[in-house]
Amino acid sequence: EDQVTQSPEALRLQEGESSSLNCSYTVSGLRGLFWYRQDPGKGPEFLFTLYSAGEEKEKERLKATLTKKESFLHITAPKPEDSATYLCAVQALGNSGYALNFGKGTSLLVTP
Amino acid sequence: EAGVAQSPRYKIIEKRQSVAFWCNPISGHATLYWYQQILGQGPKLLIQFQNNGVVDDSQLPKDRFSAERLKGVDSTLKIQPAKLEDSAVYLCASSPDQGWYEQYFGPGTRLTVT
Numbered sequence: 743e744d745q746v747t748q749s750p751e752a753l754r755l756q757e758g759e760s761s762s763l764n765c766s767y768t769v770s771g772l773r774g775l776f777w778y779r780q781d782p783g784k785g786p787e788f789l790f791t792l793y794s795a796g797e798e799k800e801k802e803r804l805k806a807t808l809t810k811k812e813s814f815l816h817i818t819a820p821k822p823e824d825s826a827t828y829l830c831a832v833q834a835l836g837n838s839g840y841a842l843n844f845g846k847g848t849s850l851l852v853t854p
Numbered sequence: 855e856a857g858v859a860q861s862p863r864y865k866i867i868e869k870r871q872s873v874a875f876w877c878n879p880i881s882g883h884a885t886l887y888w889y890q891q892i893l894g895q896g897p898k899l900l901i902q903f904q905n906n907g908v909v910d911d912s913q914l915p916k917d918r919f920s921a922e923r924l925k926g927v928d929s930t931l932k933i934q935p936a937k938l939e940d941s942a943v944y945l946c947a948s949s950p951d952q953g954w955y956e957q958y959f960g961p962g963t964r965l966t967v968t
Binding site: 746773774776783784785786791829840841842844845846847 | 858887955957959960
């Protein structure tokens, strides 16, 4: 059965203090790994898709990387507006549909 | 481009009552998903439509939940009768086609069952 585990559950950073969020996954075959950002009271907002080990993608202060067992979301010099819950999801090969299997998320708080 | 629209945004009902949620996907998107997000959890797929046909409803509690997408555009999700454990945010997402991996989410409907 596909499993997605995110750590830590919560993270508090000072503005400018870089860190990484982890997403460990178990899937029979990976079609894609997704990162979403979710603000309180809103739906998840798409950030990145990674398809194969070794792939990296960047957007402003965020950089996502992928290995065969896990993905990292690196946050460089975060600002308070980066505070949100970050969700990781996997999409497996062979599924009849294209459902995303989500982890529980990492709640990030960046303080001034 | 307008995003995924959902209504209502909030709903409070008593257990055993019925409730319906509405979703209008991004224009032209063939694939529509309904997810349930319980507080502190990631979203969990309930049902996936491709145009007006069901692709995956394996995790839909069919004794109380139903969904339809009659003309391949808008969709409704219904719960009848509601239980306390149905309290959650119901998210609708869409993508251009099944082969398109990224899904775009609406703001969700927060349901409280008392």
